[in-house]
Amino acid sequence: MKNSILKYSFITLSALFITSCSSDDSSLDTTKPEINLISPKDEAHLHLGDEINIEAILKDNIELGAVKIDIHYAGDGHTHNHRSASVQEASSSTNTQWEFTKEEAIPSGKKEYAYNYKVAIPQEGIVDGAYHLGLILIDKAGNQSETYIEIDIVDHSHDH
Numbered sequence: 775m776k777n778s779i780l781k782y783s784f785i786t787l788s789a790l791f792i793t794s795c796s797s798d799d800s801s802l803d804t805t806k807p808e809i810n811l812i813s814p815k816d817e818a819h820l821h822l823g824d825e826i827n828i829e830a831i832l833k834d835n836i837e838l839g840a841v842k843i844d845i846h847y848a849g850d851g852h853t854h855n856h857r858s859a860s861v862q863e864a865s866s867s868t869n870t871q872w873e874f875t876k877e878e879a880i881p882s883g884k885k886e887y888a889y890n891y892k893v894a895i896p897q898e899g900i901v902d903g904a905y906h907l908g909l910i911l912i913d914k915a916g917n918q919s920e921t922y923i924e925i926d927i928v929d930h931s932h933d934h
Contacts, residue, residue: 802915803835803836803913803914803915803917804915804917805834805835805836805913805917806913806917806918806919807832807833807834807838807911807912807913807917807918807919808832808833808834808911808919809830809831809832809909809911809919809920809921810830810831810832810833811828811829811830811909811921811923812829812830812831813827813828813829814826814827814828814907814923814925815923816923816924817923817924817925817926818923818925818926819925819926819928820895820925820926820927820928821895821927821928821929821930822895822896822897822898822900822902822927822928822929822930823894823895823896823897824895824927825892825893825894825895826845826892826893826894826895826907826925827890827892828843828889828890828891828892828893828907828909829888829889829890830888830889830909831886831887831888831889832880832886832887832888832889832911833885833886833887834885834886834911834913834914834917835885836885836913836914836915837882837883837884837885837913837914838880838884838885838886838887838911838913838914839879839880839912839913839914839915839916840877840878840879840880840911840912841877841878841880841889841909841910841911841912842875842876842877842878842909842910842911842912843874843875843876843877843891843893843907843908843909844874844875844906844907844908844909844910844922845872845873845874845875845893845905845906845907845908846871846872846873846874846905846906847871847872847873847901847903847904847905847906848903848904848905848906848924849871849901849903849904868899869899869900869901869902870899870900870901871900871901872895872896872900872901872905872927874893876891876893889909895927900927902927902928902929903926903927903928904924904925904926905924905925905926905927906922906923906924906925907922907923907924907925908920908921908922908923909921
């Protein structure tokens with residue numbers, strides 16, 4: 775009798791496990807979200823003290839999660855697979871390579887979101903030259919997309 779109960783329990787649990795682990799789970803989201811960066815444009819020229827107006831349309835087939843802004847110096851020649859950056863020497867002054875990051879959650883339930891954010895470029899103390907501006911988008915399922923452009927930040931306060 776004890777063996778019958780164990781066999782029955784094992785068969786029942788096995789059947790439940792097999793039916794609950796279906797490989798055609800339609801709720802599994804594997805589609806990456808989409809980024810349409812409207813502003814700034816690739817190779818935009820900006821000045822120390824300016825504001826970068828970031829505008830983008832963010833989309834996902836199920837639900838958006840979070841967006842991250844990444845701005846960093848590009849004069850070292852690294853790329854983000856969209857093109858080669860020109861190699862530039864950093865100034866030997868006390869200026870530093872500027873970096874900016876900001877991550878924020880997108881309101882719940884959104885499949886499409888008009889993203890707007892303004893970033894103030896420091897007025898002084900940073901190396902001018904080529905910078906990468908990127909948007910990284912993550913949906914609720916953890917799928918990720920990114921897009922990077924190059925912007926030029928120049929200092930017009932010095933004489934030529």
